[in-house]
Amino acid sequence: MKLLPVALALFYRQLPGNVLEVWTQVREDDGPYHGLLEFPGGKIEPGEEPVMGAVREVQEEVGIEVDPKLGRFMGIYTNPLPNKTILLNVFLFPDQPSLIGRGQWLKVENPDLSRPFTGQIPSPNHQIIDDLYHALYDRAHE
Numbered sequence: 001m002k003l004l005p006v007a008l009a010l011f012y013r014q015l016p017g018n019v020l021e022v023w024t025q026v027r028e029d030d031g032p033y034h035g036l037l038e039f040p041g042g043k044i045e046p047g048e049e050p051v052m053g054a055v056r057e058v059q060e061e062v063g064i065e066v067d068p069k070l071g072r073f074m075g076i077y078t079n080p081l082p083n084k085t086i087l088l089n090v091f092l093f094p095d096q097p098s099l100i101g102r103g104q105w106l107k108v109e110n111p112d113l114s115r116p117f118t119g120q121i122p123s124p125n126h127q128i129i130d131d132l133y134h135a136l137y138d139r140a141h142e
């Protein structure tokens with residue numbers, strides 16, 4: 001089985017009342033994920049530091065520069081497909097002023113978390129978003 005490492009940049013911000021917002025953009029290509037709201041990201045190149053892959057994809061897809069030092073590794077999530085398994089290396093980034101006017105902020109609130117976005121986001125992203133919400137707001141993590 002083939003393992004395909006991908007880097008994702010998850011820009012997020014916290015609003016009052018235990019609200020999380022995550023930044024997404026519409027996928028424009030004409031593959032099976034066309035039209036989904038996704039995090040900037042793509043395949044990590046051979047020899048590339050994963051966080052640099054996230055920063056490069058942000059530059060290519062969003063057109064903004066971000067400092068790799070701002071990226072915090074959140075974890076690796078898997079997306080098992082019939083012919084390969086995608087390893088999503090997720091990096092958290094703080095909201096950037098240069099994102100203003102671009103993409104969409106998805107509002108994540110208890111108790112539904114990412115559920116309202118079913119069908120609008122890639123399925124592995126539900127776990128990523130919900131884990132981030134819990135890490136930020138569950139009392140056990142404070």
Ligand SMILES: Nc1nc2c([nH]c(=O)n2[C@@H]2O[C@H](COP(=O)(O)OP(=O)(O)OP(=O)(O)O)[C@@H](O)[C@H]2O)c(=O)[nH]1
Nearest residue numbers: 006008033038039040041042043079086088122124125
């Ligand atoms: N960009 C992106 N990819 C995601 C997300 N969630 C998720 O499961 N994926 C999966 O991760 C893989 C990323 O590959 P990609 O096709 O965007 O990578 P790329 O830009 O380097 O590829 P390309 O050169 O073929 O355009 C896809 O299979 C995609 O479905 C997400 O939030 N953002």
